[in-house]
Amino acid sequence: MSQHNRRTQRGGGRGRARGRGGAPANGGPRSPQQAEGRRAAVLSGPVVLGSVVTVGELADAIGVSPIDVIKTLMARGIMASINQQVDFETAASVAEEFGIEVEEHVPEVVQQADQDIETRRDEGDDPGAVPRPPVVTIMGHVDHGKTKLLDAIRQTNVAAGEAGGITQHIGAYQVEVQGRKITFLDTPGHEAFTAMRARGAQVTDIAVLVVAADDGVMPQTREAISHARAADVPLIVALNKIDLPAANPDRVKQQLAEVGVIPEEYGGDVPVVEISAKERLGIDDLLEMILLVADLQELKANPNKPAIGVIIEAKVDRGRGPVATALIQSGTLKVRDVVVVGATWGRVRAMVDDRGRRVRRAEPAMPVEILGLLDVPEAGDILQAVEDEKTARTLAEERARQRRAEAFTETRVVKLDDAFAQLEEGETRELRVVLKADVQGSLEAIQGTLAKLNEESESVGVSVVHAGTGAISESDVNLAVASNAIIVGFNVRPDAAAKRAADAAGVDIRFYDIIYQLVDDIKSAMSGLLSPEVRQVTDGYAEVRQTFRLPSREVAAGLYVLDGKATRNSRVRVLRNGAVIYDGVVSSLKRFKDDVREVQAGYECGLVVEGLTDIQVGDQIEFYHTEQVARTL
Template sequence: MSQKQRQRRARGKSPRQYEEAPNGSGRATGPTTTLTGPVVLGSVVTVGELAEAIGVSAVEVIKSLIRRGIMASINQQIDYETAAAVAAEFGVETEERVPEVIQQASAAIEHQLREGAGDPEAQPRPPVVTIMGHVDHGKTKLLDAIRETNVAEGEAGGITQHIGAYQVEVQGRKITFLDTPGHEAFTAMRARGAQVTDIAVLVVAADDGVMPQTKEAISHAKAANVPIIVAINKIDLPSANPMRVKQQLAEVGVVPEEFGGDVPVVEISAKQRLGIEDLLEMILLVADLMELKANPNRPAIGVIIEAKVDQTRGPVATALIQSGTLQLRDVVVVGGTWGRIRAMFDDRGRRVRRAGPSTPVEILGLLEVPEAGDLLQVVDDEKTARDLAEERARQRRAETFSEMRVVKLDELHAGIEAGETRELRIVLKADVQGSLEAIQNALAKLNEETESVGITVVHSGTGAISESDIMLAATTGAIVIGFNVRPDVAARRAADASGVDVRYYNVIYHLLDDIRAALSGLLTPETREVTDGYAEVRETFRLPNRTIVAGLYVLSGKALRNSRVRVLRNGTVIHDGVVASLRRFKEDVREVAAGYECGLAIEGFNDVQAGDQIEFYHVEEVPRGA
C-alpha cells in the first residue's frame, strides 16, 4: 500500500471518491458533498465560493468556465446564470438568492412602469420623439426649425456631435425631442434595456430619396416597435420629387397612408420653415392615439441619455424622466453609482427644481459618471442608495466575465427543441443589390418550407458590415450574414465584444444549406476561419517582372507568410488568394507584427490599390460538436 493510500484510509476516505466525478464524466473533481436540496447562491458569487457550495474543486469549476469561453481566477466573481450552468454540469440544482435591496428596487420599478396608463393618478405626458435618417438629409436643421434656435451651425460641419434632449411647446402641449448622432445611439440604449422613444420621425430628403442609412433607420425603428412618421424634407429644391420618395418608402415596407398604408407622411422644408406646424400636429395626433400617460406624483424613474465629466462641475448626466417627478435634493441610484441631486438644468441651461414625466434635465450630484441607458431611480435614503449601487456594480462586473446570451447558428436547433427559439432573425449584408434580392427571395421560400421556426430578415443592405449592423443584431438576437462582404474595424470590435455570430459566404447555396441544416439540427461546423491580422495598403509598386507589390501597414494581429489573404475594397471582397511573398525592407520574413510596414505580393493578383484592406487568415479543423 502506497503512502497516499495509507493517508486516505486514515482519513476514512477511499480512493474511489477522488476518481469518480459526481456527474459521471470520469473527470476527477475532488471530494464530493452529498446535497439534499438546491444550493442557494447569490446574484454574484466568486469561483471559490461556487466550488465550495457545490462540493467540487475550484480547478474543475475553472475548467468548466473555460469550456464556456470564460477565463476566471478563483477569486473572480461570476453572475448567477453562469454559476447555475456550471453547477448543473456537476448535477447540482441551484436557487438564486437576490439581495433584498435589489428585490425591492426592481419590484418598485417594474410595478411603476407596468402600471403606467392604468394608474388611477396617471396624467397625459408629452411624447418622446427621436429624429432619425440619412446623413445630410436635414435632421438637425429640422430640430433647429422646431426650436427656433441655431443648433446646427454651432456644431462641427453641421453634424450632431452628441445626444441632446430638447422640449418644445406646441398648442399649449409639450413634445420632447431626442437629437441623436444616428440610429446607433438609439439602438445602443435599447441594447441596455432602455426603451425611451415613443415615436420616430424619419427624415428623408426629397431630392435624394431613400438611402442606405434611411433603410437602417427603418430597420432599427421597426425592431423597437416604434411608430414612424416620415418627414420628406427639402421640398423647396427644384430637384425635389416627393412622390418618388413615397414610392421608394413603399418598396422598403414603409407604406404611406395615401398608398393605403399606416405611415403618416408630411412634406416639409426645414430651411424655409414650411410644413413644420403640420409635422408637429401629426406628432400630437399619433401621441393621442397611443394614450401616453404617467403618474407625476411618485418618486422619479428615468433613463440616462448621455453623461460626461465636466472639469468644474464633476459628473454631469442628461436624464429623461419616464415616470414620477425628480426634485432637488432627491437621493438617486443610477446603474452602479448614486448621489444626491445638487442642481438641475433644462435644455436651455436654466435652473429648475422639478422635472416631471417625459422631461429631459441635466443633473449634478452623482459620485461617478453613469453609462447611457442606465436607469435612474429615486430611493429613500443614502444608505439604501449606497447598498443598491454597490450590489449593481458587483453584478455588472460579474456580467462582463459571463457569456453573452446571443443566438449562435450552431446552437439554433437545441434552442428550438428546448422551446426557447421560435424565430431566426438575420441581419443580411451583400456586395450588390442583385445578390441581396436573390438571397432574400431564397430565404422567403425557405421560410415557407419551415414549420418549427420562422426566418425574419431584420435588416438588409449592401456594403461592408457596420457597427450599426452588429448592434442591431445584438439587440434583436439576430445573426449577421455577409455575402461577399466583411466587417469594418469598428464592427469587428463590436462583434468580438458582444459575441454576435457573424457568418460569411460567397455561394448562395452554401448559405441556404447552412440555415436549413441549422433548423433541422444537422449543422456541425468542421472547419473554422481564424483571422491572423489586418493591414492597409498605403502604396503600390511595380516590379520589373510586372508584379504589383503592395506596401502595407499592419493595423492589428500579424501579417503571416503562410496565411491566405483577402483583398477588401470598401468592405467588399474582390480577391481571395495566397501570399506570393512577404518582405520587410529587402528580406523575406515569416511574419510582420502590428504597427510595422512590409511589402506583399499576392499570387495571381495585381489589381491591388492604395486604400485596400488586406485580411490575413487561415482555416483550421475543429472536432464535431465543438
C-alpha cells in the same frame, strides 16, 4: 438577471469542497466528519447562493473541489481563478453539472427595486397615471435635414454651431405645441438610437424619418427604417426640401412603398408630412401629426411616485464633476433626491433643463442634466430614486458586482451554432438576421431564397431585420445586438470599426461567397430552433398474474413479461380491456426478493407502481419512456 429565485435539477452530488493543495475552499482544515456533514447538507436541499459568487465560494457551497469547478468553467470557454467572481446563471449551470440544486438569494432591497422598475414600465392602468409628452427621435440619411428640422422646431441655430453641421452628441429638447409638450431626442442618426437599445434602454415613443424630396430613399434611409422597425415604434415620414425645384414627392412615396413603408394615401399606416425645414413650411403640420400619433398610443405616467428614468448621455465636467443627462420616464425627480444610476449613485445637487435654466422638479418625459453622482454612468443606464443613501449604496454595489461577473462570463448575443438555445416566446420560432451583400442582385436572390424557407415551415422562420449592400458597418453590429440577431455577409467584410464593435459585443458574423452554403447554414439553424419532437417509445408489455396488498396500502403485482422488457426507469400504463386506467411511475421492480433494473420477456417479476391501488389479475402493463428527437424542415 431576474430578481426571482432560480433552480437547477437536483441529483447525486460528488466530491468534497477543497482548495489548492488539498485544503478546504474556505481556508480552514476539514475533518472527514465535517466533510460528510457538508455533503449531507448539500444533498438535503437546495444550496443558497448570492447573485455573484467566487469560484472558491461556489466550490465550498456545493461540496466539490475548486479544481473541478475551474475545469467545468474551462470546458465552457471561461478561464477563471479560484477568486474570480461569476454570476448566478453561470454558477447554477456549473452546479447542475455536479447534480446539485441551487437557489438564488437576492437581497430584499434589490428585489423591491427591480420589481418597481418592471411594474412601472407600463403605467397605463395606474389610477394615478396622467397623459405625458411623447418622446420623439429624428432619423434619416445624412444631409437630408435632420438637424435643420430640429433647428426649425426649436427656432434656435443649432446647425450653425456644430462642426460640419453634424450633431456631436445626444441631447434632448422639449418644445410646446398648442399647450402640450413634445420631447425630442437629438441623435446623430439611428446609430446612437440603437446603441442605447443595445444597452437595454427603450426610450423612444415615435420615430420621425426625414427623407429629402429631391434625393429619395438612400442606404441610410433603409437602415433607419430597419432600426425603427426593430424598436417597434410608430413611424412618421417628414418629406423634407419640398421647396426645391428638383423635389418629387410622389417618386419618394413610391420608393418608400417599395421598401415596405406604405404611406397612408396608398392605403398604409405611415403618415407622410411634406415640409421644408429651411423655409419652415409644414412644421406645424408635422407637430400636429406627432401629437395625433401620441394620442393613439395613450402615453401615460404617474408623476406622484419616486422618479425612474434613463440616462441619455454622461460626461465628466472639469468644474462640476460627473454630469448626466436623464430623461425621466415615470414619477418626479426633485433636487436632494437620492438616486441609483446603474452601478453608481448620488444625491441630486442640481438640475438644469434643456434651456440652461435651473429647475427643482423634473416630471415624466422631461430631460434634465443632473449633478451629484459619484461616478459617470453609461448611456442607457436606469435612474431610480430611492429612500436613503444606505439603500442606494447597497443597490449600486450589488449591480456593480453583477456587471463585472456578467462581463466575465456572459455573451448576450445569438450565435448561429447554438441558435437552437435561443427560443423565442410563443408558438412561432424566429431567427433574426442582418443581411449584407456586395450587390443588389445577390441581395435580392438571397432574400428570395430565405422567403421560400419561411413558406416551407409554418412553425419557424427567418426574419431579415435589415438588408443592404456594402461593407458591414458598426451600425449593423449595434442593430444585431439590439435585435438579438446574427450578421450574414455575402462577398463583403466588416470595416475596422465594425470588427472592433463585433469583437467587443461578441456578435456572430458569418461570411459566404456561395449562396447555397449560406442558405444551408440558415436552414440548419432554423431546424435547431424548432422545438424537439417528443416521442413515446414502448419498452415492453406484461400481464398481471397475481396481486398482493402491502402494509403501505400499495398493491404489488406479479407480472409475466410478454414482449420486450420491463424496466425500473420506465413509466407504465395500466390497460384494462384496452383502455388506460392509470399512468404512473415504477416505484419498485423485483425478481424474487432482489431489486432489478430490467426483466426480459419470458420471465416473471414483481411490480409496484407509485400511487396505484386499483390493479386486477388480467390487466396489461405497458412499459414506455419518452425521448426528444430533433425536427428538420
